[in-house]
Amino acid sequence: xxxxxxxxxxxxxxxxxxxxxxxxxxxxxxxxxxxxxxxxxxxxxxxxxxxxxxxxxxxxxxxxxxxxxxxxxxxxxxxxxxxxxxxxxxxxxxxxxxxxxxxxxxxxxxxxxxxxxxxxxxxxxxxxxxxxxxxxxxxxxxxxxxxxxxxxxxxxxxxxxxxxxxxxxxxxxxxxxxxxxxxxxxxxxxxxxxxxxxxxxxxxxxxxxxxxxxxxxxxxxxxxxxxxxxxxxxxxxxxxxxxxxxxxxxxxxxxxxxxxxxxxxxxxxxxxxxxxxxxxxxxxxxxxxxxxxxxxxxxxxxx
Numbered sequence: 001x002x003x004x005x006x007x008x009x010x011x012x013x014x015x016x017x018x019x020x021x022x023x024x025x026x027x028x029x030x031x032x033x034x035x036x037x038x039x040x041x042x043x044x045x046x047x048x049x050x051x052x053x054x055x056x057x058x059x060x061x062x063x064x065x066x067x068x069x070x071x072x073x074x075x076x077x078x079x080x081x082x083x084x085x086x087x088x089x090x091x092x093x094x095x096x097x098x099x100x101x102x103x104x105x106x107x108x109x110x111x112x113x114x115x116x117x118x119x120x121x122x123x124x125x126x127x128x129x130x131x132x133x134x135x136x137x138x139x140x141x142x143x144x145x146x147x148x149x150x151x152x153x154x155x156x157x158x159x160x161x162x163x164x165x166x167x168x169x170x171x172x173x174x175x176x177x178x179x180x181x182x183x184x185x186x187x188x189x190x191x192x193x194x195x196x197x198x199x200x201x202x203x204x205x206x207x208x209x210x211x212x213x214x215x216x217x218x219x220x221x222x223x224x225x226x227x228x229x230x231x232x233x234x235x236x237x238x239x240x241x242x243x244x245x246x247x248x249x250x251x252x253x254x255x256x257x258x259x260x261x262x263x264x265x266x267x268x269x270x271x272x273x274x275x276x277x278x279x280x281x282x283x284x285x286x287x288x289x290x291x292x293x294x295x296x297x298x299x300x301x302x303x
Contacts, residue, residue: 001028002061003153003185004049009058011044018044020209021058026153026187026202031179033196033217034189036206037298042189043083045206046155049187050080063152076104079151081142083158089131093117093141096130097148104149116144120174136167143174153185154178160195172198176282193290203290205297212297217290226266227286230257233279244272258286 004026011019018041026032036042047053049062051071060067065074088096094113101108114124120140130138139159146154159175160168176199178184188199196203196217204214232255242249246264249257261269270283 002026003028003030003063004187005059005061006045006049007059009045009048009060010056011041011048011053012056017209019048019055022206022209022211024204024211024214026185028185029179029183030202031175031186031188031200033200033203034187034206035191035193035196035203035294037191040206040298041209042206043157046080046157046187046189050075050078050155076149077151078153078155079146079149080155081146081157081159083161087130087138087141090129092127092129093122093144094124096141097145100145101148106148108148116147117141119147120144121170134167136163136170139163139167139171140174143171147178150182151184153187155187155189157189158192159188159190160192161190168195175199193294197290198284205294207298213293217285226261228259228261228266228270229284229286230259230273230280231255231282231284232257233281242273242276242278244269244276247273 002025004024006022006024009019009022010017022041022045034042034045044053048055048060049067051067051074054068062074063077067074088099091099094110094117097113097116098108101112106112117124120143122137122140122144130141133141143159146156156175160171163171172195175186175188179186186199188195190196200217202215203217205212227250234255242259246262247269248260248262250260251258266283266285270280273280
């Protein structure tokens, strides 16, 4: 089911074309990576999708609504975590959530706030002011804020920018959890390719005011192998062979197994493993070639 559809979108500022005939589609349950260099128009696109900016031309539909006409109604069903969060350093976490809840017409109780804080891994009993929080804690609080209205679509602008590897991994795990458990559609605007490789199933690459590529994170080629790292719920009883054509086990380390998939679509391969009751909790593609793909589509002078 389509939850976002853009057709021939155009936007200019002072006669400078920022978006030129861009088209893209996001489906229910996607974690969609929106890629492009700084200044390529990613944030402008997000603002149009949220009804904050009006397009100069084209068609935009979000949850079957026109953001330009139905912005107030739409914003009750979506939420956004901008790159600049606008934290009030003197507030405590619960005060902060209550304040933003009021913007959605929500009268949050202490129990509501504690539930949201616990949901993102923050200590509900922490009474320190936000200015004392680490960057990772602030990022978690921002995500808690963006979940207050249980959005159907969550927009994230550079959600892991400035975080250390541990902090980035924690944010990744949170987003995967919400996507899987709530079937939440997530749009990630970023230029950090590692985030995209770990999280996204579909991507768009924006450059020179145009969509240069939109589609799956990878496009499997018959005869070419693809390596995956699989995390298993039970690392003690990993079978020596999975007896699935096209899948071979390469390396085992704890609860992680690296395997090679060839001559079969990865989605089909993983589905076959699940049918054999192999307890896969996470699958990470190792060699998608996203960096080469991104550099190719954003090469200087590419039109």
